[in-house]
Amino acid sequence: MSLYDSIVYDRTLPIQSYWETTIPPLRFESLTRNQSCDVAIIGAGFTGLSAALHLARSGVEVAVLEAGVPGWGASGRNGGFCCIGATKLSNETLVRRFGLPQTQRFFQEQQQAIELVRRLAAEEQMEIDIQGDGCIQVAHHPSRWQALENEAEFLSAIPGYKCALWPAVELRDRGISHSAYGALHVSVGFGLNPAKYGRALALAAMRQGAKLYAHSPVQTWEKVGDQHVLHSPSSTVKARSIVVATNGYTEDSLHPNLRDRLLPVLSSIITTRPLTEAELAAQGWHCETPVWDTRNLLFYYRLLNDRRFLLGARGGTTGSLAERDRRLRQMRDRFAQIFPGWKDIEITHSWSGLAALSANLTPHINQFPDDSSVFYGLAYHGNGVAMGTWTGRTIAHLITGKTTIDRLCPIVTQPLKQFPLANLRLWYLRSSYLAYQVQDALPW
Numbered sequence: 001m002s003l004y005d006s007i008v009y010d011r012t013l014p015i016q017s018y019w020e021t022t023i024p025p026l027r028f029e030s031l032t033r034n035q036s037c038d039v040a041i042i043g044a045g046f047t048g049l050s051a052a053l054h055l056a057r058s059g060v061e062v063a064v065l066e067a068g069v070p071g072w073g074a075s076g077r078n079g080g081f082c083c084i085g086a087t088k089l090s091n092e093t094l095v096r097r098f099g100l101p102q103t104q105r106f107f108q109e110q111q112q113a114i115e116l117v118r119r120l121a122a123e124e125q126m127e128i129d130i131q132g133d134g135c136i137q138v139a140h141h142p143s144r145w146q147a148l149e150n151e152a153e154f155l156s157a158i159p160g161y162k163c164a165l166w167p168a169v170e171l172r173d174r175g176i177s178h179s180a181y182g183a184l185h186v187s188v189g190f191g192l193n194p195a196k197y198g199r200a201l202a203l204a205a206m207r208q209g210a211k212l213y214a215h216s217p218v219q220t221w222e223k224v225g226d227q228h229v230l231h232s233p234s235s236t237v238k239a240r241s242i243v244v245a246t247n248g249y250t251e252d253s254l255h256p257n258l259r260d261r262l263l264p265v266l267s268s269i270i271t272t273r274p275l276t277e278a279e280l281a282a283q284g285w286h287c288e289t290p291v292w293d294t295r296n297l298l299f300y301y302r303l304l305n306d307r308r309f310l311l312g313a314r315g316g317t318t319g320s321l322a323e324r325d326r327r328l329r330q331m332r333d334r335f336a337q338i339f340p341g342w343k344d345i346e347i348t349h350s351w352s353g354l355a356a357l358s359a360n361l362t363p364h365i366n367q368f369p370d371d372s373s374v375f376y377g378l379a380y381h382g383n384g385v386a387m388g389t390w391t392g393r394t395i396a397h398l399i400t401g402k403t404t405i406d407r408l409c410p411i412v413t414q415p416l417k418q419f420p421l422a423n424l425r426l427w428y429l430r431s432s433y434l435a436y437q438v439q440d441a442l443p444w
C-alpha cells in the first residue's frame with residue numbers, strides 16, 4: 001500500500017507542470033520481450049539516467065525500467081535548483097557526528113556534483129537553460145540574519161565556496177527586492193530546466209547504448225542463482241546487478257530491504273505567466289539566481305528564462321485533489337505576500353511531486369547488506385538535481401570498480417535504517433510540519 005493518495009502515483013494523469021510544455025512529446029519503447037543485461041536500473045530519474053549514462057560510457061550493457069516515462073518522477077518536475085543542500089541535518093550536527101573534515105568533504109562533493117551537471121551538459125550538448133550564478137538564501141525575518149552570518153562563516157572555510165552577505169537595503173540593487181531581511185550569496189549553484197535536463201540525460205544514455213523502457217514498472221523481483229529477475233507486466237529483465245533509483249516513488253513492496261526506509265514528502269510549485277519588463281521593475285526583480293529562504297518549511301523561487309516566476313514550497317500530507325486545491329490557494333496567498341508587486345499576476349501552472357527523506361536525514365549510496373550486487377542511491381532531502389546525478393555516477397563507478405564503498409564519504413554510506421513505527425511516518429511528518437510552522441513564525 002502506498003503512503004499517499006493513489007493519484008500521486010498515477011502515471012496516466014498529466015503532471016500539469018510548466019516544464020512539460022517546454023519539451024516535445026517523445027515515444028519511448030516499453031519492455032515487450034525478455035531481456036538479459038549486465039545491470040538493470042529501476043527508475044529513470046536523474047539518479048537512474050546518470051547511472052545508465054556512465055555505465056554505458058564504460059561499455060556496460062544496461063537496461064532502465066521506468067514505470068512512467070523517463071523523467072516522470074521528481075526529476076522532470078522539480079524547481080531546477082542545481083544547488084547544495086542534500087541533507088536536513090544542521091552543519092553543527094554534521095560536524096558533531098562525522099567531524100569537520102568529512103563534513104567539509106561532503107560540501108566539496110556537493111559542489112563537484114553541481115559542476116558534474118554543468119560538465120555533462122557541455123559534453124553531451126544539452127540545451128537545459130542554465131541560469132544564474134550561485135545560490136541565494138534570504139532571511140525571512142530580521143532575527144534570521146545571524147543564521148546567514150553563521151552559514152557564511154561555515155561555508156567560506158570550505159575550498160571552492162565564496163560567500164557574500166547582502167543587508168536588506170541592498171536587495172533592490174541586487175534585483176531581489178521582496179519581503180526579506182538580507183541575503184547570503186553563495187558562489188556554488190545555478191538554475192536549469194529539469195524536464196529538458198531529464199530528457200537530455202535519457203537521450204545521452206541511449207546514444208551511449210543504454211536501453212530505456214517506459215511504462216515498464218517492476219512489479220516483482222526475484223533472485224535465481226546469481227541473476228536478478230525483474231518482472232514487468234509483459235516481460236522480464238535478467239541482470240547480474242541492480243540499481244535502485246526510485247527515490248520518493250519507491251514502493252515498500254519493491255524489496256524487503258527497502259521497506260519502511262524512506263519518508264516520501266510532497267513538494268509543490270506554481271509558476272506565473274511571463275512577466276513584462278515593467279512588471280519585473282515594479283517588484284524590483286531581475287536576478288536569475290535561485291533563491292530560498294531561512295524557514296524550516298522553506299519557500300524557493302526563481303525567475304525563469306522566459307520571464308515566468310516559479311515559487312515552490314512543501315506540499316500537503318495526503319496528496320488528495322482537495323488538498324492540492326487548498327495548497328494552491330495557500331501558495332497564491334503566500335506569493336502575493338512575499339511579492340506584493342505581483343499580487344494580481346496570473347498563475348498558469350501548479351503541480352506537485354515526491355522527494356524523499358531518510359531516517360538519518362542524509363543521502364544514501366550503498367549496496368544491500370546481504371547482497372552486494374544491488375546498489376541504491378536515494379534520499380536527497382529535496383535536493384537531488386546535482387546529488388542524484390552525482391549518485392548515479394558514483395554507483396556506475398562502484399559497479400565498474402573505479403571506486404569502493406569505503407572510499408566514499410561516510411555521510412552518504414550509513415546504513416539505510418528503518419523508520420521506527422513506520423506506519424506512522426505521515427504522522428511524524430504532520431507533527432514536524434506543525435512544530436516547524438510555529439518555529440518559522442517566531443521572531444527569534
Ligand SMILES: Cc1cc2nc3c(=O)[nH]c(=O)nc-3n(C[C@H](O)[C@H](O)[C@H](O)COP(=O)(O)OP(=O)(O)OC[C@H]3O[C@@H](n4cnc5c(N)ncnc54)[C@H](O)[C@@H]3O)c2cc1C
Nearest residue numbers: 043045046047067073074075078079081218353383384385
Ligand atoms: C516539486 C519538487 C521540487 C523539487 N525541487 C528541487 C530543486 O529545485 N532542486 C533539487 O535539487 N531537487 C529538487 N527536488 C528533488 C529532486 O527532484 C529529487 O531529489 C530528484 O529528482 C530525485 O531523482 P531520482 O532519479 O532519484 O528520483 P525520481 O526522479 O523521483 O525518479 C524515480 C523514478 O522511479 C520510477 N519508479 C518508481 N518505482 C518504480 C518501479 N517499481 N518500476 C519502475 N520504475 C519505478 C518512478 O516512476 C520515477 O520516475 C524537488 C522535488 C519535487 C517533488
